[in-house]
Amino acid sequence: MTLAVLVSSLCKTYQISEVGVEVLKNVGFSAENGEFVVIVGSSGAGKTTLLNIIAGIDKPTSGEVVVFEESLGGRDEDFLAAFRCRNVGFVFQSYNLISTLTVAENVAFPMEWMRKSEEHIRKRVEELLETVGLQHRAEHFSSQLSGGEQQRLAFARALANDPPLILLDEPTANLDTKTGFKIIQIIEKLKENGKTIISATHDERIFKLADKKLHLEDGKLVAPDE
Amino acid sequence: MSETSFPVNDLLRRKLQTSLIAISLVSSVASTVFLLLFADRMGLGISLIVEDKMTSGFSVVFGHFTIFVALLIFIVGAVTASFMVFVMMSQRMRDIGLMKAAGCPNDLVFGYFMTELLIIAFLGCFLGVVLGTLADFALASFFSNAELGIAQGPPNIWGVLLIFVAFFALILIFGAKPILSATEVEPAKALSHTYVLGLTKEHGFKTITKFGFTTRIAVRNLSRRKSATMRILLCMSIIFILLTVVTAGGIIADQTSKSWIEKAVGRDIALIAHHDLCSQYRLLLSEFYEGKQDLPFNYTTEEYLTPETLPQQLSLVANVEKVDQRLVLEAHIREVRSYIFDPETQHRTPVGDDREGEALVIGVDPKVVVSSWFVDGEFLEENSSWEAVVGDSVAQKMFSAPLSQGIRFLNKTFDVKGICVDPINNGNVVYVPLQDLQNTTGISKPNLIVVKISDSANFTETLSQLSLEVSSIDPSFEVFDLDQFLDKDLRFLDYVWSTVRILPFFALATASVCLVGYVMLVLTEQQLEFGVLRAIGVNSGAVVKIVAGQTFIVLLSSYLVATALGIITTLLILVPEPLVTSYTTAEIAAWLLAAWTVIFGFSLYPALKFARKPILEMVNQS
Numbered sequence: 001m002t003l004a005v006l007v008s009s010l011c012k013t014y015q016i017s018e019v020g021v022e023v024l025k026n027v028g029f030s031a032e033n034g035e036f037v038v039i040v041g042s043s044g045a046g047k048t049t050l051l052n053i054i055a056g057i058d059k060p061t062s063g064e065v066v067v068f069e070e071s072l073g074g075r076d077e078d079f080l081a082a083f084r085c086r087n088v089g090f091v092f093q094s095y096n097l098i099s100t101l102t103v104a105e106n107v108a109f110p111m112e113w114m115r116k117s118e119e120h121i122r123k124r125v126e127e128l129l130e131t132v133g134l135q136h137r138a139e140h141f142s143s144q145l146s147g148g149e150q151q152r153l154a155f156a157r158a159l160a161n162d163p164p165l166i167l168l169d170e171p172t173a174n175l176d177t178k179t180g181f182k183i184i185q186i187i188e189k190l191k192e193n194g195k196t197i198i199s200a201t202h203d204e205r206i207f208k209l210a211d212k213k214l215h216l217e218d219g220k221l222v223a224p225d226e
Numbered sequence: 227m228s229e230t231s232f233p234v235n236d237l238l239r240r241k242l243q244t245s246l247i248a249i250s251l252v253s254s255v256a257s258t259v260f261l262l263l264f265a266d267r268m269g270l271g272i273s274l275i276v277e278d279k280m281t282s283g284f285s286v287v288f289g290h291f292t293i294f295v296a297l298l299i300f301i302v303g304a305v306t307a308s309f310m311v312f313v314m315m316s317q318r319m320r321d322i323g324l325m326k327a328a329g330c331p332n333d334l335v336f337g338y339f340m341t342e343l344l345i346i347a348f349l350g351c352f353l354g355v356v357l358g359t360l361a362d363f364a365l366a367s368f369f370s371n372a373e374l375g376i377a378q379g380p381p382n383i384w385g386v387l388l389i390f391v392a393f394f395a396l397i398l399i400f401g402a403k404p405i406l407s408a409t410e411v412e413p414a415k416a417l418s419h420t421y422v423l424g425l426t427k428e429h430g431f432k433t434i435t436k437f438g439f440t441t442r443i444a445v446r447n448l449s450r451r452k453s454a455t456m457r458i459l460l461c462m463s464i465i466f467i468l469l470t471v472v473t474a475g476g477i478i479a480d481q482t483s484k485s486w487i488e489k490a491v492g493r494d495i496a497l498i499a500h501h502d503l504c505s506q507y508r509l510l511l512s513e514f515y516e517g518k519q520d521l522p523f524n525y526t527t528e529e530y531l532t533p534e535t536l537p538q539q540l541s542l543v544a545n546v547e548k549v550d551q552r553l554v555l556e557a558h559i560r561e562v563r564s565y566i567f568d569p570e571t572q573h574r575t576p577v578g579d580d581r582e583g584e585a586l587v588i589g590v591d592p593k594v595v596v597s598s599w600f601v602d603g604e605f606l607e608e609n610s611s612w613e614a615v616v617g618d619s620v621a622q623k624m625f626s627a628p629l630s631q632g633i634r635f636l637n638k639t640f641d642v643k644g645i646c647v648d649p650i651n652n653g654n655v656v657y658v659p660l661q662d663l664q665n666t667t668g669i670s671k672p673n674l675i676v677v678k679i680s681d682s683a684n685f686t687e688t689l690s691q692l693s694l695e696v697s698s699i700d701p702s703f704e705v706f707d708l709d710q711f712l713d714k715d716l717r718f719l720d721y722v723w724s725t726v727r728i729l730p731f732f733a734l735a736t737a738s739v740c741l742v743g744y745v746m747l748v749l750t751e752q753q754l755e756f757g758v759l760r761a762i763g764v765n766s767g768a769v770v771k772i773v774a775g776q777t778f779i780v781l782l783s784s785y786l787v788a789t790a791l792g793i794i795t796t797l798l799i800l801v802p803e804p805l806v807t808s809y810t811t812a813e814i815a816a817w818l819l820a821a822w823t824v825i826f827g828f829s830l831y832p833a834l835k836f837a838r839k840p841i842l843e844m845v846n847q848s
Binding site: 052057058077078081082083084086088090096097098099100101105109112113114115157161 | 757765766840
């Protein structure tokens with residue numbers, strides 16, 4: 001198996017006023033292609049920051065991140081944007097949907113930016129909305145959906161360009177058990193399809209699906225379960 | 227949290243937004259104050275027309291122009307103020323929702339935001355009044371140094387106060403409404419994006435295909451935020467109408483009014499008369515830009531009458547095209563009552579009164595007259611008899627329907643055939659056939675000769691030859707160059723119009739601030755969206771393009787509509803018989819295009835700054 005993600009000696013410090021807050025301390029791990037890695041840890045442990053850095057949304061203070069053999073260090077914003085568009089599907093904890101776009105448009109726009117054909121976009125939108133069970137909500141604004149529906153829509157959007165790496169930030173945290181189960185079914189499907197998945201979570205049902213579990217505490221990886 | 231400290235701290239914390247709103251209000255108030263004070267200083271008060279300077283026709287054009295522009299500025303102020311408060315409240319809608327969700331009562335929330343509005347309104351109005359008064363003072367001093375007759379003295383305090391009060395009230399009225407509706411909304415609604423943004427969508431799912439991703443996203447953003455889009459369109463349209471009226475109107479009115487003067491005085495004209503009469507004539511001509519200078523003068527003194535051989539001798543001088551003999555005198559004139567007959571109703575309506583006054587009466591020979599006045603009606607013809615053409619000031623002051631009435635002086639009545647614009651004696655002039663005037667007065671000789679010199683000739687040289695000829699016949703007679711006075715008249719008009727045309731800069735500043743406010747609103751509202759777009763893989767350049775696209779669409783649509791309306795208004799309402807040459811059109815187009823570019827460029831600054839923000843900052847601050 002080839003390496004999908006390699007994180008080595010990663011440190012991240014945020015400067016808040018004059019105080020430096022160390023969020024990640026010398027973190028290192030790897031994920032192979034098709035592997036499902038979960039990151040667990042208490043709130044404020046640095047899980048979201050780690051995902052953001054892997055996605056190229058945030059930059060590390062030191063250390064290196066290599067994703068699909070591309071080192072993300074020192075790259076400019078345009079490169080990182082194009083890289084994300086091709087390779088990374090990110091499901092944010094707070095969904096981050098675009099409120100002025102409808103459900104269908106939210107799914108369509110990453111493909112539109114990639115300049116896919118109109119026919120391809122149409123088919124893919126229908127397919128993804130069916131996968132996440134939102135085909136009946138296609139014409140609604142995203143802000144008119146329930147929390148669970150918004151989360152499923154965020155999944156559909158993350159999968160729009162069929163990226164090989166999926167990053168999930170607490171995908172079931174805001175959902176009830178029943179809705180959370182639907183999300184877990186989607187994750188299972190993704191795993192079956194050979195996607196590399198890295199998920200920050202507290203949900204034990206997700207742990208069970210994982211190939212690798214990382215414990216992040218106070219910015220440090222502790223006793224990695226290789 | 228004290229009730230008074232919260233609004234103050236809130237305003238101070240939101241420095242950029244507070245400054246934008248304050249600057250926009252200051253700009254609107256300052257423009258209005260400046261215009262009012264300056265118009266007043268020019269003797270062209272908005273409510274009354276003072277006719278110390280210029281002719282009444284000009285006063286009317288200036289009066290209409292300034293009133294219309296002042297009205298537009300007032301509307302711009304009101305709409306801008308309302309729009310800015312709308313921007314302010316749109317940005318605070320979620321805060322209001324959170325305050326209410328946390329249990330803050332409606333009246334307290336309303337009180338907080340009304341206090342903010344009061345502070346902003348007072349600040350905007352006060353600084354606007356100070357800035358407007360200073361601008362007026364600076365320009366008045368400039369005119370004073372240029373030795374032109376602009377009244378100095380204290381500003382019209384009552385006018386300033388009126389503007390202050392009116393604007394303050396308007397801002398409060400326009401501002402209170404959105405605050406009231408925002409505070410009356412249920413907390414859940416105030417927290418919802420769908421409500422806050424007032425989203426509406428077109429039917430059916432349409433994908434954005436390969437081309438124009440950023441443009442189409444921009445169009446979608448505009449079409450779905452209808453309320454915000456309509457407001458900015460309205461605001462920008464009014465600003466562009468103002469800009470067009472002041473720019474295009476200023477240029478057209480400037481050129482038209484200058485052509486009136488040029489036609490009345492004429493080019494390459496020399497005037498020959500006794501030196502006392504020459505001095506008096508200079509005074510009469512300078513009244514147009516220096517105001518009334520009443521000095522008793524007897525025009526018909528024997529020694530002022532031209533020697534009999536003079537006209538003949540002058541016509542023999544090389545390059546002399548025309549010799550126009552005139553008899554000038556001052557007379558007590560009276561309006562003659564008349565009737566207007568309506569053929570449909572067979573009804574005769576009496577018009578006129580018994581108004582009377584002093585005016586300059588000039589007898590001319592229509593065959594050889596060298597001027598070609600701008601005339602409403604007709605000028606005298608070769609066979610005209612007992613007919614008169616009155617100056618615009620005489621028509622304005624002494625007649626109800628001049629073209630249907632008569633004028634009486636020296637015990638004779640003349641039918642009024644036309645009204646002309648003439649700077650001499652500030653338009654207090656009556657032209658009659660020379661023969662009739664000579665018969666009435668019994669004076670057989672003219673006392674003034676106007677000579678038209680050929681365009682192709684050397685003017686100075688011909689003037690010297692004329693001087694030699696005149697002094698050889700009668701040394702007490704002199705030749706003077708009317709072109710000097712024409713240039714002074716035109717220079718004065720230039721100064722006046724160029725001053726009025728300073729107003730586009732005020733309008734431009736208002737427009738820029740308003741648009742920056744709009745871009746800020748767009749960016750604040752769409753911060754999360756842009757952050758998400760970038761997180762998904764859209765680059766920062768595309769975000770700038772989307773914002774620029776939205777701004778471009780708003781500016782272009784409002785610009786096209788407003789420019790058309792502004793030009794129609796100028797041509798149909800503000801300037802009678804406008805003079806529009808291809809040069810005028812090019813000048814107007816260049817100015818308006820430059821203004822548009824400045825506004826557009828200015829509005830991009832916040833977008834460029836915003837696009838450099840880190841993605842996480844955009845997403846987390848939303």
